[in-house]
Amino acid sequence: MAETTPAVITPRNANIEPSAGAPFEAVRVARDVLHTCRTAGLATLDPQSGYPYNTATNIAVEPDGTPFFFTARLALHARNIEADPRISLVLAPFNKGDALTLPRLTLVGKAVLMVDDEVPLAKARYIARYPKAKLYLSLPDTQLYRLNIEGVQINGGPARNASNITPSDLRTDLSGADGLEAEISRLNVIKGEASRLAVLAGRKSGAWKITSIDPDGIDLASVSDLARMWFDERVESVNQLAKVLTQSSK
Template identity: 80%
Template sequence: MHNSKIPVITPRNAKIEASAGAPFEAIRVARDVLLTSRTCGLATLDPASGYPYNTATNIAVEPDGTPFFFAARLALHARNIEADPRISLVLAPFNKGDALTLPRLTLVGRAELMSDAETPLAKARYIARYPKAKLYLGLPDTQLYRMRIDGVQINGGPARNASNITADDLRTDLTGAESLIAAVDDEIVRINAVKGEASRLAVMAGKKPGAWKVTSIDPDGINLASSQDLARLWFAERVTDLNQLTKALTQSAK
């Protein structure tokens, strides 16, 4: 068991002058990276050698901001997690230019196997982001793991570092939004049935128009996906029910 008094990401001994860094909205950037990254690096620990073992995988996110991922039971990283649940994820806009000039998010924590009761809904959320996942999520050795985050590091690009944000900063507060969560699946179907509506929302989120689909909605915003990209549209104000959501979408249309 980790000693909670010791940070899971050990700070550097070197003194870094905060004034030398460029200002940026660390929490918003970190949440943007978490919610719009398609691929992540997953590091586990080899149970025999103790060396880190890294692989690439898709990343999905639960409504409260908890990341989760697929692993076949026979995969090496699944075996490693069974022996030691400590993992690290790195998320970034891979294949979009010079990686060192773009935001990268490092998460450290523990993998937790989702229960049989949780798996069907998690699979549906995963497939909404990655439609081709139907090919492998139906395999008999499919497993889904969520990550319980213990440490966060966001690098927003040159001279933009922040290690003082926490797992709570990445979470989406669902308190009081029960009616929204209950109605959101039907609302997603409705929005996606309106020709061009999802594309309009994606453009508002800074993306090019195209064949976009809304994949999830939470009190803070809307997540969208195309065959090649993900987008996040943040609400101007927190939304907790369907009436507020309708108002937010109406205002965005203006």
């Protein structure tokens, strides 16, 4: 008999009647939170006491939906991760009112140190979101970790809770879409284009920049906010992208 791997987030020992909760699109809400949150709570395990140690950090996202973050090698959480890579991230709009009425996403898994040949591109993606990061990413003890997600919990607000979504629900398949990211620099020099897309994503117009393009959508950043414009259908080619952007301007 095959062994069942225990869940990394242990289910609550209670029967929850699904009809008692308010319906919401759990996967879409979770992906929205992942792509548009600037700050995450990072919980690691202290190797001596065993207690959780929590800190706040910026969060960035690779085109396939994998979250990653910076830490200095001398930081306590870096020491903790080296001893035990099991971590948890909580993403929420921390600066936008009552946190318990807004969506928040908990991710559990193992932190993996990025290897040397991955770091330059990851740094560029991180700086695109957080321009001031140039100051600390140039430090000699800079480390970048990605989270290999093993468990997911999304709370959409009061009576909106879902634990049945999986790590794969947060992922974007990048196959066949190699040319999309090359369009970022071209689109960013078109006056007002990034701002137009941010407005379509529900944000106010302003000084926006496109930071990432993948088959499911476009990530944008301003000095103080992030936005995600979702495509109605999968986009793999530059021609498909051009068609979507043209149709969105009508």
